[in-house]
Every structure is written in structure tokens, then in C-alpha cells.
Amino acid sequence: MKIYKGYRAIIGLEVHAELCTDTKMFCRCKTSSDDEPNSNICPVCMAFPGSLPITNTKAVELAVTAGIALNCKINCYSRFDRKNYFYPDLPKAYQITQFYHPICENGFLDIKTQDNEIFRAGITRIHLEEDAGKLFHDISTNITQIDFNRSGVPLIEIVSEPCFNNSADVVEYLKKLRSVLIYSGVSKCRMNKGEFRCDVNISVQKQDDTTLGTRTEIKNLNSFKFIQNAIDAEFIRQVDLLCEGNDVIQQTLRFDTVLCKTFPMRSKENSADYRYFPEPDLKPVIVDVSYIQNCRRALPELADARFKRYTEKYLLSDTQADALTQNKEISDYFEQCLKYTQSTKTLCDLITGEVFRLIDDKFVIGISAENLACIASFCDNAVINASTAKRLVSELWNKNLSTEQYIKDNDLEQLNDEEVIRKIVICVLEQNSKAVGDFKNGKVNAKKTIVGAVMAKSKGKANPVIVQKLVDDFLSN
């Protein structure tokens, strides 16, 4: 809802995305998160005395790439700063981030609103920083454990303008942002692995007012659904507070997904004093114009561009193109298949129908692009019929066989010989005189039974178009 009791919500987002680098932001430790706790650590990311940071140049490249994909101005000069605070998951007791001079600024992302309009969401800045470790609280033993594998992992923080007024737009923006980051190769954005995190800043103002109200920050939201619910709940809470004559207190909140309410996270502290100052151990980040141009040239095709190509060049419907581009792995697979076939529509149907159905949680596609492409081509060329094509996808799933060979070995080739089919139709008609009678008496469905019987008799191989035609011919006489 956009307006409540005469108030509207002003929402800004801070998204943290883990970059696709092999090593951490300031040391050569691996970024893999699946390993044993505290197995990817070194004196630098553990902040041992005497250790110094070294900037990961791939991380810089990915930050610039993100900036280009999000229409930002890339700053040739940017710099690191120290954000100082104490917490057990922060080994140096400061985070190296970019406070004063971020690497990218003033970008935007166009999204479709609920009213089907294009809304240009402003992006204030994108900057590089390092992640902290992970804390595990065991309530039963009252012990907190720290895993420093994540300490030092490269992040970009993408800060939006406070331009959103409703939770639906926020979710659209986040989905689109995720897609851009995945397609551009910047981040894998797997939310369940914490590779894409969103903090929400929300305040309210009267409809005719321009001054910003006090904002609260909602953290630890790990799904789009919860983000949406949290925003809606907090919007109402703030407005109700103000209507009762109370003030909104600036604080950090968490969202209780069961009670559907926001609660304060920390008992004290409002705006902490981070004592930012330039990081003396690192040189500034300098990227020149040719570097930026190279990143621009290397930028992969994004989802929007693929969508356009799928609808305009391959004449797929919006829904089909959407289904294919939702997930980059699927879209990449589709692209792979296109190397072997031009039967784009059939291919699309097979993917969105069969492949989607068979695919497992780990998103492993059990049929090679070449094989699926082959099935699509054969289907369009009437070598096999549509139902055989569908069957083939399951039968060849996770098997190392060639489509062509399999079709030959299992005698799956479509029967296209009209004469042979005619004989079968005649035979079926003779054996199903009741059905024929029913049809002639007006039961239209009886024709389906006859067609089904013909298909069955031909072991599913008969060309359905020819079958339909012949059955129609016979029945109309």
C-alpha cells in the first residue's frame, strides 16, 4: 500500500553482494564458504600483529563492472577508509571500506512497477569493502563461536536513493539487481549462502511534506517475502506511532517472521561513531579510462538484452522469454542449445516443460545442450513427434547417449507414411465401431478416443497431423 493515514513511506536500500573472486579482498585466502570453519584464514584476515592488507585487483574489476552494468559514473580515483568499531567477528576492530571516495556513483536501474510503468530507481553509490566473520550462538551452552572463513571476503555495497514508496517496487528492484549482478558475472547472489543481503532504511512523511522523517534500519532479512512483509509492517508501525503523537526513534530493527513485527535489535546505540579516516596501509585505487572501457567491452549480455533478443529475434512470447531469462544458468543453457539448432520455440517448450520438471535443487541439467537441441530439431523436422520428444528428454536425462542413436535403437522415429497410417486408421475404425457410432451421434470426444487408439497402435510413432487428417476424413464420410 502506498498511502496509509495520509502518510507515505520513503525507502532506501543497502545491498551487500559477495564478489565472484577466488581470493579474499585483502589477502590470498580462498573465498570458498563451504569448507571447515577457520580453514581459509591467514595472519592478514585474522588481523595478527604486523600483518598488512593487499588489494584484490579482480575485486576492483568486478566493482567497476557492476558500476557499468548499473549505469554509474566510475571514479578514476577512489580510496579505502577505516570504519572503526569493536565486535568479535571483526578481527582488526575496523572494517576496510570506501567511505569518502567510492568507486562508483550516480547510477540507476529501471524497473517495472505494479502499474506496469517504468520507474528509474536511483543508485547513489557502489563501494568496495570486506566482510566480517560469522558468529554462531548456542543458546543451550551460552557459547558463541566465530568462523573467520568469511572475514575479508570481498563485498560491494550498493546504496540506492531513498526513492521507493512501496514494498512491491522494492522487491522488483532487488530481483532486477540480482539478475544484473548474476548476468554480469559480478556475484552469484545466492541468498541462502548470504551472498546477497539487503538492509532496508525506512521513514515516513505526510503526503504533502518534503522533509524526511526519522528513519529506522531493518537488518537480517533473508528473503524477498520477508523484506516485503517487514517494510509493510514497519510502515504501519511508524505511521501509527506518529498518529498517536509519539516520535519514531532512530534504531536498528530486526523482523520477527512469525509475529510479523519489527523489534529493536540493539538495546543501546543509535548512530555509532565509526571515526572514519583514510586507510594508511593502502594506496588509492586508480582506474584509467581505457581500463573502464575494457570492462565495458567485456560486460556480458544482461538479462534485459537477452529478453529483447528472444522476443524480437526468436519471436518467443514475453512469458517464454521471461521463463528463460529468470535464471542465468537456464539462459546460458538455452544459448548453448542455439548453437546446434534453430528450432527455438520447440527448444523453449522443452526447456520450460521437461527440463524445468526434471531439474534438481542443485540446478544440474541432466541432458547436454547438443542432445536437447537435437530433440528439438528432430521434432520440428517431423522425425519424431511432440510426445516422443517430451519422453526423450526424461529418457536421456543423466544418460550419456546420443539422441540420434537412441531414436534408432528404440525405433522411435515418427511414422510419416500416409499409406501405413491409413491402414492403421481403417483397422482402428473397424475395431471401434461403437466410438464411431458415438461420434456420428454428436459425441465429439469419441474422435479423441479413435485418435488415441491409432497412436497407441502405432506405438506412439504416427505423425499426429496425418493421423488427425485421416481420421477427420474418414469420420466425415
Add this chain to the structure above:
Amino acid sequence: MSDLTKLDVRQIVDGIKDKQFSCAEITSEYLKKISLSSLNEYITVCKEDVISKAQKLDNSKDKNGILFGVPFCVKDNICTRGIKTTCASKMLSDFVPVGDAFCVSLLNDSGALLLGKTNMDEFAMGSTSEISFFGTVKNPINQNFSTGGSSGGSAASVSAFTSAFSLGSDTGGSIRQPSALCSVVGLKPTYSLISRNGLIAYASSLDTIGPITRTVYDSALILSVLAKHDANDSTSRASLKDTHYTLGIEDGVKGLKIGVPEDIFFDGVDEDIIKAVTSCAEILKRGGAQIVPIKLYNPEITASVYSVISCAEASSNLARYDAIRYGYCSDKKVQNLDELYCLSRSDGFGEVVKKRILFGTYVLSQEGYEKYYKKAVQIRSITSDHYRQVFSVCDCILCPTYPKVSLPLGYQDKNPYLSDIFTVFQNLCHLPAISLSVGKTTSGFPVSVQLTSNSFREDLLFKSAYFLEQYIKGGVGV
């Protein structure tokens, strides 16, 4: 064989090469001297390790290291693998690093032998080496007097012949001032020339590692080994080529312009030191140099700028000592995380360290940032401009290292920051400087002077300092 510990680095290398003595022999002599020392200059002595290493060197075929067989010691804020590195603090009293500092590995690779880790002011904060968890360091010249600091142990050791050379660290004068008071040669190279990797940080934009030696030549020799680019220190200067600082050291000072500040002769500076500076100017003039009057940039403001910036960076660099991953952890029962931090840090750090952390935190806080830190950074930049100007009219600045020739133990300096005025500007402006003794007072205390040059012009420092040293050795005192 006469006392091997009296040989300087060059003589040791030559002596071992000529087979006059072995690595094991000279190392044992040093260990003996150390065991007899009452100066408390060492925190850790690597007795067994260094003997076995020395024996290995004696048995090895390759004896080509530039510092082959030379016994040295290292200030205890420089990491040494497997050897306790404490920063003279309760906070790190049991800390054992997993790797060597880059400079230590360079010295090890050159064949030098690590005797042990030296005492210092806690976390390099101080100028007397009395503020140490391991007790005060005494001056070998007179044990009722301080060595100065914070590299007091390193300076005392070289002076007392319990090492052939040592490494110290200098953030605002911590190599040069104790070298002056202990009558040895102390070099603070240009910031970024020697890697800071493995140096436990005090103030990241000011800290420099440097050699303390008995002769100027030795200083140039050690610098040649240490001045190497380190990819693990992002501020480390990109290498040009290997520089041999001993080349041209005997060239003399003809044609060099020596800047002498007009404003050094104020109340707080000892007479002997003022006389020494004047005499040295004369000596250099006799060598063909030209004396040019210059001005130091407002010393009082510079001292304040130094104090703001060094404490600010220190408050951040020392925040990692939070009792979580290493270091001292309070054994008192704590109710929550804040208490763990407070108790461990209050107990683990000494008073001076705590004061500087508090001050540093304040100048970076919302309240203090504009007033102090931001201003200090701006003035730092102006100060650098000033010295750029100065070095456009002279090659080296000649001035005192320290205003006093001696510091009795327990001396309470009314204005400790003003005593640093001759040494802090070089750290702020990334200029190299060398201190050397040029004479003695009647009570036997060393009288030292300091030469400062433009960034990366250590060659000019060595030429001038060598000239002075040799001239004075030649018998003509000051």
C-alpha cells in the same frame, strides 16, 4: 684473538671470509657478553637457536651472504617466526608470530644471525625505554641514565657490544634519539623504502624500520640489504634496481649545500649540542660544502600535528587487541562482551599506551575530527610543502637529534612533545635522517647531530655523515 665483539659489521664479514674466526666463535662471544650485561636490553635471547644456526653457516658451502655470520638483534615489535614478540607489553607477553617480518627474512637470507629481541617502550610509545612490561633499559654509557626510546634496547645493545648491529623502528624519532643518547649511528630511512610487513603497527603512515650501527658505513651496508620492494606491503616503494648505498660513500661533501636552521638555538637545547652543530657546519664547510640558512617549519605546531596523527592511527591499530584471537585476556569473571574488552585492555596496556589510545580516539570522534584530525592532516601537507621548498635550496639539513645529551632515569619531561621537534617532521614528511655521535661531554655523554635529506636521498645522508665521522675520527674533536 682480541675481542671479536668490538669489530664492526664490515670487519666481521671480512674476518669470517678470511677465516680469522668462525661464525660460531663470534656468536658465542656475543652470547657471553649478553649474559654478563646488566642493562636489561634484551627481552629474549635465542641462545640455542643462534649457536646451531652459526654452526650450520660454518658448515655450509655457500658463504656469500652480504652479512654472512654477523650477529644482530631486533626490536621486540618486529615479528620473528617462532620467537616471542612482545612489544614490551603485557598484552603480547606470550605472543609468538607465525612468520618473520620481511626485513628479518632478508637479514636471515643474507647470512646474519639473530641473537635475540630487544627491550623498548611499550608498543613503541615513549622516548626513554622505561615504559616496558619487562623493566627499564639502562644506558651502557652510564647506567643511571636512560637509553632514550623507544628503540632503547636496540641502541644500548649496539653501544654495549652485545650485538654487531640492530634493527629499530622510528615513528617520531625512536631510532635516532636513543642512538644519539647511546652514542651509535641510527638511520631512519625514507618511509616505504623498507617493508613494514611484520612490524607491529603503531602509526601506519609514520612507522619506519631502520638499522642501528656503530659506523656510517655499516648503516649503508645494512640498508642495501633491507631496501627491497615487498609485494605484501602495499605502501612499499616499487623497486627501481638494487641500490648499493656504500657506493660513493667516500665521495666527500664538495659542492653539497648544508641547510642549518636559524631557529634551533633556543633555551631547551644543551650548550654542547649547539656547539656540536656549529662545529659540524664548520667541518662540512672545510670539506667544500656550502652552508645555507634555512628554517624548520613551526616546531610547536609540527609537534602537535605529530601527536594528533600518531595517536589517531595508534588508537585504530591497537584496537585489534581485544582478547579474542590472541594476546592477553583478563582472567576475571566477565558478565558480557564489553567487560571482556574493558578488563583485558585496561589490564593489558600500560598507562602511556592507554592515554594515547584515548587521545587518538577523541581526535577521530565526531567531536574532535574537524578540530584536530582534519586540521592536522592539512597542516601535515603544508609542512611537506615547506620541506620541499627547503630541499630546493639545500641537500641536507644539519640540526640536533635531541635537545639533551643525557636523560637521567625517572626524568619527568615537562614537555615531551617539544623534545621531539628535531625528529618528528621527518616522519610526517617521509624524509630520511641519520643521527651520529660527533663528540663527548666532559662527563662522557655523547654529543650527537642529525642530518636530514629529501625523500630517497639516503646517498646524500651517507656521504655527509661519513665525511663527518671520518673527519672526527681523524682526531679533530668538536
